[in-house]
Amino acid sequence: MKKGTIEIIVGLFMLVGFAAFGYLALQLGEVRWLTGGNTYLLKAEFDNVSGIKKGASVQVAGVVVGSVEAIELGPENFAVLIMRLQNQVKVPVDSIASVKSQGIIGDKYIQISLGGDEELFNEGDMVTETESAIDIESLISKFAFGSAK
Template identity: 35%
Template sequence: MRMRTLELAVGGFMLIGLLAIIFLALRVSGLSMNSAEEVYRISAKFENIGGLTARAKVTMAGVTIGRVTNIYLDREDFVGVVEMEIYKNVDNLSSDTSAAILTAGVLGEKYIGLSQGAELENLVEGSEIYNTQSALVLEDLIAKFLVGRVSDEP
């Protein structure tokens, strides 16, 4: 009887551990089991998206207000187009809102940070953000630093 109780306790512990790992995996990946919130879609064009991926966060003042849904190349302008879903409860973004691709933490997770503008007109479904700042690519910065150092030497 004692052995059966021990086996049940170990099995329960393993089940709780497995559920915890699944929960953490869903939280880290950005997926959720929640029903979809009401959203509206906007887009922005960037010269370099620098590792931004679909399902990346869209934030304002550090608060997540949406997600990146799609990234593709504009074949006419040769720039990256980022489509975003913004939660409906954030429906007062001005039409001159700016977007920047930022890096979070040491691991370098990319996300979009929005900064509110001053226009009275608001972004609506299908609007485009024109004021954008592309991602800083570490390799480009290192190359500029090295080229600058080499050119300084006689």
């Protein structure tokens, strides 16, 4: 073989390798501009989201259907969670979002209890029916110091 032919074959082999690597990176990674059409954003307003972190799971009936995209402080000093949910999950307007814990000291997640209303939340709507996190430390201190009723 000529020297130029070997260089062309090696170059083609490298191009195929880079193309395969790029394909795998896009398939395994979270590329929003590729998967953005499969999800939508929904907001929820809480008094307290203690323990919830960006990336925490959002579940319906114990099945992970999304994740927490961001946590912000709203204009009225409420915590606002921005959740990214799968498009096939339709959330009725009478649904309740709750902060739950995986066991006693486990990770926190958002549990959405679906309502029965026919009207559904749209992209970017705010869920106001929420249940905030239970502060175990304050409950224990109230019980320990006798102020629990």
